[in-house]
Amino acid sequence: MGSLDANSAALADDRAAPGSSFQPLNADDVRAYLHKAVDFISDYYANVESMAVLPNVKPGYLQEELKLSSPPNYSSPFEVTMKELRSAVVPGMTHWASPNFFAFFPSTNSAAAIAGDLIASAMNTVGFTWKAAPAATEMEVLALDWLAQLMRLPATFMTRSTGSEGARGTGGGVILGTTSEAMLVTLVAARDSALRRSGSNGVAGITRLTVYASDQTHSTFFKACRLAGFDPANIRSIPTGPEAHYSVSPEKLLEAMQADAEAGLVPTYVCATVGTTSSNAVDPVGAVADVAALFDAWVHVDAAYAGSACICPEFRHYLDGVERVDSISMSPHKWLLTCLDCTCLYVRDTQRLSDSLETNPEYLKNDVTDSGEVTDLKDMQVGVGRRFRGLKLWMVMRTYGTAKLQEHIRSDVAMAKMFEELVRADDRFEVVVPRNFALVCFRIKARGTMTEDDADEATRVLMENLNKTGKMYLAHTVVGGRFVLRFAVGSSLQEERHVRSSWELIKKTTSQLTD
Amino acid sequence: MGSLDANSAALADDRAAPGSSFQPLNADDVRAYLHKAVDFISDYYANVESMAVLPNVKPGYLQEELKLSSPPNYSSPFEVTMKELRSAVVPGMTHWASPNFFAFFPSTNSAAAIAGDLIASAMNTVGFTWKAAPAATEMEVLALDWLAQLMRLPATFMTRSTGSEGARGTGGGVILGTTSEAMLVTLVAARDSALRRSGSNGVAGITRLTVYASDQTHSTFFKACRLAGFDPANIRSIPTGPEAHYSVSPEKLLEAMQADAEAGLVPTYVCATVGTTSSNAVDPVGAVADVAALFDAWVHVDAAYAGSACICPEFRHYLDGVERVDSISMSPHKWLLTCLDCTCLYVRDTQRLSDSLETNPEYLKNDVTDSGEVTDLKDMQVGVGRRFRGLKLWMVMRTYGTAKLQEHIRSDVAMAKMFEELVRADDRFEVVVPRNFALVCFRIKARGTMTEDDADEATRVLMENLNKTGKMYLAHTVVGGRFVLRFAVGSSLQEERHVRSSWELIKKTTSQLTD
Structure with a gap:
């Protein structure tokens, strides 16, 4: 861009373009491309009902449709890209947005959420620290606190209490991509805490740590346990049955934990589910928490789907006892009109997460972090970089309001x-x-x-x-x-x-x- | 919605709305909200140059600005939300999109990428399996293969070879959220493989596994190692110095691995960086791979930032030797005009990833997966759910072309x-x-x-x-x-x-x- 002089010719390749005029965020292009995309979306929603929900395509179809097996050398008008989207991509979609889609769980969505996600894509902040993105960090905290209020979570899970004092508690939340990440980071925090507690030399004690969930728990829990290094042999799957509609039995959980403790193992983590993927079974949160407390084990509640229902008073009882668990996650991208990806994790003590997840490289050090007045959200998640996901969640609540x-x-x-x-x-x-x-x-x-x-x-x-x-x-x-x-x-x-x-x-x- | 009859009165709460008229994807709203968002974005880009890059706000500012400490009960016109965005959020942003932003690495972006991300948000597919999202799965594979060609990665990293035979090799790619996830999943695959190789009983042998990276490696590597359960005492940080411009010394790496092997430890994983975050140092990929091969250790190349430069022939030599590594990741969201989040991970043998990451719950079983003709991308990532991230990456390459x-x-x-x-x-x-x-x-x-x-x-x-x-x-x-x-x-x-x-x-x- 601009008019770099002959020095630039030192670059090796004769295609070097010192006087580049390529402006990928050219104002006219931004406006034109995005308005085209919006019109495509409006048309898509208007027509998706009449499209086959499951497409009739074979593996490898797209490559055949699109012809190009290599990226093109030269640019094309955006209309060409959009044309290929219409002609080749849309016919190969499984249409989650179709009103005739009843598979899995719906990925609910709304105009406000899409607008929020769009603006986040355009601002493109990387909010690892408060300083790198003050508004994004504060908006995420605010949206999480609002949502916690909607679900009537105890104030211990909120960053700012709702009272007048405005003091920070030990709890707080973070927006992650998926429930699996929520499980992983809490498993790791619980693991490290159990290792310390059991006097392990480094990770040597990991072979003694045990984790628990019902046999109805999402398979991603078992994957998250393996990611965190738990021994596959120490992952206890508590059998359920029709008598309790496939919810976990606190008695059977107690038996399993007791047997492990007596065998010299260290019960470390229990995952309870409110609304299992398979059949929407609900584990008794309070009873599970009471059992786990006997062993000082971490209790996580996976309410990925049904957590959204708990914003209605008539469903809130499914979370009874949540004040005694260590963490809970739920995904507004499932049932709260917020497009992917948006999983909200709340923990009672953020310090336990950041003890395991904090990084402090020189290039991220800054005066605000040093002041201790803020939480840097990178210390509550798997990675460092992060999208401005709080915006869409806030926009949904701000625009539609609790009643809607x-x-x-x-x-x-x-x-x-x-x-x-x-x-x-x-x-x-x-x-x-x-x-x-x-x-x-x-x-x-x-x-x-x-x-x-x-x-x-x-x-x-x-x-x-x-x-x-x-x-x-x-x-x-x-x-x-x-x-x-x-x-x-x-x-x-x-x-x-x-x-x-x-x-x-x-x-x-x-x-x-x-x- | 619709006109449910009196049966619905059985619902507990008198605010139940059986005849709901709330349509969160109402066509008029979608069009109106998104066009408003697009106009906001155009204006934002036009004005961001004149905004303070770092905002002058104090921790807690947003809550004070927005007044509402609880979500509103009732809906508001979308214009109210947008007004608060303008008045309260924008002034608290660190403007990564500002042309005066020189911090960290830029989060580059383009009109085509934003449009692609927008359409993905609207379609809102959850592409865990091929069947759940054929076009999204195939587009991701295609975009990754295109990008691999741009970087001249060996065909072993591609899902479809570029030759006429079209046969699937053992390699392939997946789009993840961040480099940290790429490190984590490859660390876990390498860990499990080393455990099997060393005859470990379950994870008992984890205390003997060692990992290596230079002291210039991104801190998230050490975090990923801890997430995967490696012993902090077994994470070797190889010192670098000015004499080699802070790139890792293959001799020092060899010494460290040799010493560990002689001590009965199992060298498991080496992370080489092409373009470190701190100073853009480049580890010698080929030499690192040669050293690691002596110990059968996994080599991962983190080219998050500089990988994008390798699409230019004059920079490609920084990847020399990549044909001998096990995996490489790079992030188009850093320097290839693709908004967050988009990290491309390529592995030489996808089976080694899926051996550790595969889940197969009943509710995701389907005929196409059973046929073995497709890769379900859930088996190459941390979680199960996944956005349609391939679209924006493809749109960038399709629209702008290699030369641009x-x-x-x-x-x-x-x-x-x-x-x-x-x-x-x-x-x-x-x-x-x-x-x-x-x-x-x-x-x-x-x-x-x-x-x-x-x-x-x-x-x-x-x-x-x-x-x-x-x-x-x-x-x-x-x-x-x-x-x-x-x-x-x-x-x-x-x-x-x-x-x-x-x-x-x-x-x-x-x-x-x-x-």
Whole structure:
């Protein structure tokens, strides 16, 4: 850029461009490209309902569509890029934004969140320390405190108390990318604390540390444990069953921890889940905390999905006892209208996290950090660099307000309840576990000469046939050894009519199957 | 939404809204909010040059500005949110997008990248498996292969070879959030492999595993080692010095690894850096790989910043020997015009990663994964969920093309070279290490009665005075025990005039200091 003189010719290559006129943030381009992208998005939302939710493409399709196997040498008008996006990328998408998407958990979204994420991308701050991004750091803290208030978390998890004194407690939060990261950093903090407590020489004692979760806990917990170096043989998976709707039994947890302690092992960490991925089971948070306290073990609550529901008073009881746990994480990118990625981790004592995660290289040292008045959020996460994720979360709460957010949760729950009742009223199906939130787990019921295995197979074929239509997408799980369909309501464009038409399709496809 | 009937009254709370009309992705709102955000961004870029780069705010300022200590109950027009963004957030930003920003490394950006990130936010896919997001998975693979070609990485790091056969090799890539994650996942893979190799019973052998990096390596490496459970006592920091411009000595590395092996320890992992954060030192990749090979240790190359420069032939030699390493990561969010977060990790054998990182819960099982024809990218990263990050990276390469991207790197380097020459021509300063890329490390020179300590202090005061003006922001490091200023060229709005005016300010402020 500008007009560097002949000195620049010293650069080795004759394509050197000392008088470069390339301006990647040229004001006209920024405005034009982004307005084009916005129009694309508006059109996409308007049309996504009519697109096949699951695309009909084969592995390797994109390379064939796009032709170019190498990056182009020369620039093209942005319209060319957008054209390829429309013609090659969109037809190969699994449309999570489709109102006919009922798989996994919905990745809910909103105009305010997308706007916030867009502005964060443009400002592109790297907020490792307060000084490197004061507004981004403070906004993250503020948004986390607001969300904590929405969920009625105890003040011990907030950075600033809501009272008049404004004093900092020991607790606080941080926005991470995924629940896995929340598990990893708390596991590491608990691990280091247990090593110190048990007088380990360095990490030698790690072979004695044990961790606990129910067999319904998300598989990423076991991965996070392995990442943190726990011995796979020391990861206890507590069996659950239909009698307690697949929530963990405090008695069985106590037994397991007791047996380990008696064997000279060190119970270190318990993960309780509020709303498991498989069937939305809810572990009893308070009872788990009471058991863990006997062993001084860290308790983490994974409320990735259902934490959002707890902003409604009628669901808040699922978090009862949270005042006695060490940490809780929940993901607004699942059910609180905030696009990926946004996982909120709250800990009761931030010092325990930063003891394990703090780095203090010379190039990040600064007067504000030295003053001790601020928390540098890099010390509560895996890495150092970080996006301005607090902005979108704040924008969602600021724009929509508590009442609308509660209305959003209740509307999804009401639609799921309606669907559940439709399923229950049809004697070809059974609802496998009681619905707690907006997920309905159901399957074809074994009737007459049909064995349970036959019902499994029929349910599997039903799913495949449904998904092949392109008119809906739902995924499965296995609960109590049985193949079960997961109907997760809540995609942000979803309305009651989509739930009803999906139910009609399920009924029709089932009839074709059993006729 | 819709018109749920009286059944919904069964919900506990009288604020339940069965006939909800709240549409968070209402087409009109999406269009209106995003166009407002785009206009904000255009205005921001137009004006950021005149804003103080470092804001003059105190810890806690945002809460005071925004008044609301709790989330509002009711919704507000989006304009209210945007007004608070303008009035309260912007004045508290450290403006990484400012052309007067010279601190840390620039977080470069472009219109195409922001548009790509925006579309990813709107589509909001969760691409854990190929089936959950075919286009997102394939686009990520394609963008990584393109970038590998730009850097002339050997075909062993690519998912699809560039030849006609199109066969899959053992290598491949994945886009992660940060370099720390790239280090963590490769450390864990190397750890597990070394444990198996050394016949460890579970993780018992972890106390014998050792890892190596120069004392100039980013602090996040040591953090990643601790996250992965390596014993802090087994993390070897190889001393460097001015004689090799702070690059690691293969001889010293060999000595350290040899001594450990002789002591019965297991050399497991070496991290080499191409372009250290402190001073842009370059470790000799090939020589490090040769040493590590003697011990069967994993070699990772951290080219977070300087990897982008290697798309220019004249800088590619810094990666010589990369065909013999196990993994390399580089971050387009640093210097390749792609907004946060985007770190590209390439590994020679993806199986070694997925052996440690694979999860296979029932609810993610599907026919395409079972076919073995695809890589599910969740098995190469910390967590499970993942944004559609490949889109922005592809959009940058597709829109601008190789020549413009090279021009961008060369323009930054040329400006840094110009600045370096200005500094060298002023005998009040010294350039502390030779400039390799677009970072100039300099300080006030000890002259006359001024001791080196005096020069350190004068340099520190110079930095503080410069940063206080709001007219520029630069950060410091310590090299060879001396306080050094880091002048990092490359913020995407930067032109030669900004470099020149910053130099004038430095000269003037130095004169005031020494007068």
